[in-house]
Amino acid sequence: MKIYLIGMMGSGKSTVGKLLSERLKIKFVDLDSIIEDKTHKTVAEIFEQNGENHFRELESNILEKSKGVEGVVACGGGIILDEKNRHILKSSGEIIFLKSSVSELVKRLHSADDRPLLADKQIEKELDIIWSARKILYEQTAHLIISVDGRTPKEITELILDQLN
Numbered sequence: 001m002k003i004y005l006i007g008m009m010g011s012g013k014s015t016v017g018k019l020l021s022e023r024l025k026i027k028f029v030d031l032d033s034i035i036e037d038k039t040h041k042t043v044a045e046i047f048e049q050n051g052e053n054h055f056r057e058l059e060s061n062i063l064e065k066s067k068g069v070e071g072v073v074a075c076g077g078g079i080i081l082d083e084k085n086r087h088i089l090k091s092s093g094e095i096i097f098l099k100s101s102v103s104e105l106v107k108r109l110h111s112a113d114d115r116p117l118l119a120d121k122q123i124e125k126e127l128d129i130i131w132s133a134r135k136i137l138y139e140q141t142a143h144l145i146i147s148v149d150g151r152t153p154k155e156i157t158e159l160i161l162d163q164l165n
């Protein structure tokens with residue numbers, strides 16, 4: 001079984017992904033963490049030293065390589081930007097979009113230190129811009145859309161399990 005979690009930064013993909021993988025007794029994989037392990041750099045350092053385009057190439061490579069992996073895969077928020085990525089996602093597993101309002105994301109993203117796209121920006125304004133550009137891509141790519149506003153990671157996990165059954 002292969003489940004991809006997609007959604008904006010701060011929507012809870014990693015936390016929910018871990019809980020979901022425990023409940024399903026399958027592996028949990030976080031694409032950003034794999035990139036950080038492989039490059040020995042944080043995502044923020046890659047953006048700063050090599051630029052966003054380089055990060056996107058790494059992200060696509062890792063996604064391609066993890067196609068055959070069974071488990072729950074938490075994707076970086078921007079994975080859906082690339083058409084090839086969207087194709088890989090759609091052809092390799094069940095895609096669950098954790099949908100959050102921008103105001104909820106702002107609450108969750110107290111510090112944007114590890115989110116280079118938000119660094120030195122007004123978080124809410126920037127999230128609004130990013131959300132407007134991506135909303136349709138998340139919705140069109142997902143097989144299942146789960147609203148996360150006001151829900152705990154445990155509640156979200158249970159909701160996903162109900163929907164998968």
Ligand code: S3P
Pocket residue numbers: 007008009010013032043075076077078079114115116117
């Ligand atoms: C990004 C989201 C981040 C990370 C990078 C870019 C994005 O992952 O991949 O900072 O473009 O939305 P999370 O969604 O796990 O924060």
